[in-house]
Amino acid sequence: MSIVEVRELTKIYGTGETAVTALDHVSLSVEAGEFVAVMGPSGCGKSTLLNLIGGLDTPTSGAVLIDGTDISGMKDDDLTMLRRRRIGFVFQFFNLIPVLDATENAALPLTLDGKGGEASARALDWLGKVGLADRARNRPDQLSGGQQQRVAMARALVTDPALVLADEPTGNLDSHSAEEISQLLRQASDEWGRAIVMVTHDPKVAMHAQRIVLMRDGAIVDDVKVGGKGGQTAIRAAMEKAGLL
Ligand SMILES: Nc1ncnc2c1ncn2[C@@H]1O[C@H](COP(=O)(O)OP(=O)(O)O)[C@@H](O)[C@H]1O
Numbered sequence: 269m270s271i272v273e274v275r276e277l278t279k280i281y282g283t284g285e286t287a288v289t290a291l292d293h294v295s296l297s298v299e300a301g302e303f304v305a306v307m308g309p310s311g312c313g314k315s316t317l318l319n320l321i322g323g324l325d326t327p328t329s330g331a332v333l334i335d336g337t338d339i340s341g342m343k344d345d346d347l348t349m350l351r352r353r354r355i356g357f358v359f360q361f362f363n364l365i366p367v368l369d370a371t372e373n374a375a376l377p378l379t380l381d382g383k384g385g386e387a388s389a390r391a392l393d394w395l396g397k398v399g400l401a402d403r404a405r406n407r408p409d410q411l412s413g414g415q416q417q418r419v420a421m422a423r424a425l426v427t428d429p430a431l432v433l434a435d436e437p438t439g440n441l442d443s444h445s446a447e448e449i450s451q452l453l454r455q456a457s458d459e460w461g462r463a464i465v466m467v468t469h470d471p472k473v474a475m476h477a478q479r480i481v482l483m484r485d486g487a488i489v490d491d492v493k494v495g496g497k498g499g500q501t502a503i504r505a506a507m508e509k510a511g512l513l
């Protein structure tokens with residue numbers, strides 16, 4: 269069974285003359301452990317797609333299934349629970365809580381879920397896995413951008429989610445930190461078995477994924493597997509076609 273199944277998803281913002289069709293009958297499946305990069309010009313609907321998959325926004329029509337469950341039919345409380353337990357989120361600007369240290373930030377999804385007892389130990393474990401064991405007591409303002417994003421990765425992974433959604437996770441990082449975060453995302457897929465859906469505009473970051481989905485004007489225009497013979501050429505051709513190179 270697919271972790272994510274998106275069926276004929278449409279999102280229209282506003283009504284009448286000012287209506288904007290952000291997504292136009294998009295369909296997509298993501299399997300367990302698969303690492304997918306979503307690329308496309310600014311405004312083509314990438315964030316809208318990610319927000320709908322994550323249950324952060326509701327579609328105009330169409331369906332999103334997570335682990336086979338249609339989330340549009342879920343009650344708010346159940347959706348909140350599913351988001352907290354099955355999905356990890358990583359954002360461009362980290363979204364850490366300034367007054368909490370790295371451990372408390374990484375532990376947050378567990379603390380909010382009433383699992384305070386095991387939260388610290390599990391957060392520390394994940395901070396170790398992302399290479400930040402020595403920063404456990406630092407607050408965000410005492411960490412570099414790359415380190416803050418690694419705390420956000422630990423927070424996204426601490427619940428052992430099936431799916432990690434990352435919207436331009438390297439968009440605010442220097443190239444060295446961007447490479448580190450890309451490798452961690454790849455590890456989350458390869459080693460820890462998480463499905464990853466990542467939006468990026470950086471081809472170097474996208475090359476860490478196993479599959480690249482290209483969007484334009486609210487639609488998927490191409491879907492290419494990375495790796496294997498001719499993979500790089502196929503990606504370049506697809507990116508050129510989508511107006512990304
Ligand atoms: N809350 C909103 N209200 C109105 N229009 C929106 C809203 N969010 C996004 N849009 C519009 O929907 C389209 C897709 O936006 P978005 O998904 O953010 O694109 P991307 O992430 O690819 O840059 C754009 O035309 C954008 O202006």
Ligand SMILES: [Mg+2]
Nearest residue numbers: 314315316435
């Ligand atoms: Mg966006």
